[in-house]
Amino acid sequence: MNDMTIGLTHYLVLSAALFCMGLFTMTTKRNAIGILIGVELVLNSAALNFVAFDRYMGPGRIDGLIGAIFVIVLAAAEAAIAVGICINLYKNLATVDVDRAASLKG
Secondary structure, three states: OOOOOOOHHHHHHHHHHHHHHHHHHHHHOOEHHHHHHHHHHHHHHHHHHHHHHHHHHOOOOOHHHHHHHHHHHHHHHHHHHHHHHHHHHHHHHOOOEOOHHHHHOO
C-alpha cells in the first residue's frame, strides 16, 4: 500500500512555485494589471506559508492564521488602491503601460 500524505514540504514547494511565478510576472510584464497579478501571487505564497507553518508547528496555535488574515487584508487594500491608480493612469494616458507612466512625474 502506497502511503501518500501531504506534508509541510509539499506546501513549501507550492509556495515557492507561486512566489517564483509572481516574481517572474512582476519583472516581465509592462502593463500595470499584469504587475498587480504578480504581486497578488507573491502575497498568496506568503499566506500559504503562514497557514502551512501554523498547521504543522503545533496544535492550538493561531499565529499563522492571524498572519494569513493580515496578508489577505493587505492584498485587498493593495488591489483597491492599485485599481484606482490604473483607472487614473488610463484616463490620463489611454494606456496602462508602466513605462509611459514615468511621464506623469510632476
